[in-house]
Amino acid sequence: MSEEPSDPAAGTRQMRDRFTFLLIVTATFGLQLLTLVTGIIMARLLGVEGRGLIALVIAVGLFASQISLGGSLPSSVTKLVAERRVTARDGLRDVGRRRGWLVLVPCLLAGAVTPVLHHSGGTSDTVAAAVVVAVVTSHTIAFQVLAGCLQGEGRLVRMAWVALAPQGMFTVVLVVVLAAGWSWDAYAVLAAYVVTGLLSVGFAHASLLPARGRADDAIDESLVWREARGNYVSSVRPIDGLGLERILVGALLGTVSLGLFATALAVSNLCRLVSNAVRVIVLPRVATHQDDPVAQRAVVRRWVGITVVLATAIVVVLEIVVEPVVRLAFGQEFVGAVGCARWLIVADGLLAVRSVLIAVMQGQGRGSTASWIELALVPVLLVGIVVAAGHESLVGVGMTLAAVGLLSCLALGRAVGRGPRADGRHARRRGRDVVG
Secondary structure, X not given: OOOOOOOOOHHHHHHHHHHHHHHHHHHHHHHHHHHHXXXXXXXXXXXXXXXXXXXXXXXXXXXXXXOOHHHHHHHHHHHHHHHHOOOHHHHHHHHHHHHHHHHHHHHHHHHHHHHHHOOOOOHHHHHHHHHHHHHHHHHHHHHHHHHHHHHHOOOXXXXXXXXXXXXXXXXXXXXXHHHHOOOOOHHHHHHHHHHHHHHHHHHHHHOOOOOOOOHHHOOXXXXXXXXXXXXXXXXXXXOOOOOHHHHHHHHHHOHHHHHHHHHHHHOOOHHHHHHHHHHHHXXXXXXXXXXXXXXHHHHHHHHHHHHHHHHHXXXXXXXXXXXXXXXXXXXXXXXXXXXXXXXXXXXXXXXXXHHHHHHHHHHOOOHHHHHHHHHHHHHHHHHHHHHHXXXXXXXXXXXXXXXXXXXXXXXXXXXXXXXXXXXXXXXXXXXXXXXX
């Protein structure tokens, strides 16, 4: 017997999901293009030193956000809002009012670390950089949480536009500056980045559904933090989300090998971009069907299957074209990256499927299980890269990432196949949630 949902509107929802998926994929590639354009313009406006300061500020802000509230809180908010079918304004207003000040903690820490990383000749320059990093961290966290709220409310099309907003506005500003021939320094560019970022936060907040004014829709604060703790490692995704592999390659094999490795990464991340679009749809859809296991299984089968098919097609195509692409785009001196790139392409396909499986488990409220699987594989990644570095083999590094991706897919696939009911602790938690 078919396990497809009996809801007559299911076909319409599936068509809408496919349209949303295509839109998010388009928005993702658009975001990559805008990032490339802004990078080129900033390099022309500021030179190497100024471009380096911009890169440092943005990198520190993103890192501080990712390892703090911007890491697991957005996915937790998405799950809880979607599962309860409430608006974010009703569900999270009380939590926001009581705990909003917590955003200041990672912002202040990021600002405090900046002087250590930014070697400046003057105190005022150092202080300015620290302040900008703190502000960038704050609006990055706020934006990520608001995007999670929109995702939970099912406003995925609006979320795609919101995701493009900050980079789009920033790109327009830089294009105008370049076309007008104005002379901007790094701090003027950072000021524009901050202003457009804050405007995008306002746009995201205004895009939330209006409050319904129902007190019963409020989400208990303890549930928010419990979900965030359980999802932490699976949201941060240390296997590929913190750049551990690049750090180790640079430290153990040197900058030349790191340059080749960075080139290999640049031509092998297409599957991950597609999987990000799938994750945006899967997490709230799975959470929405918590009370309908048949419909939930249909959602999981459909979107995991789509991811596997797309990832396989992309891997095959990239394996065929990788060598001429590297040779033509980067030059003959980077052809040494091709061997590693071939394995990284496979790894990217596997890690793309794994990220969708993580989203499924987070939607089921089993993010802690996914976190333990992710955490268990980090030592495998580190040991494999160290061994490969001992043999001075970039190909070995690529093989390690592919092996870790395969192990992750197998472990997560088994966990998803067993279903939420196999997790006794999860069932007991949900029982307590219902009672609460």
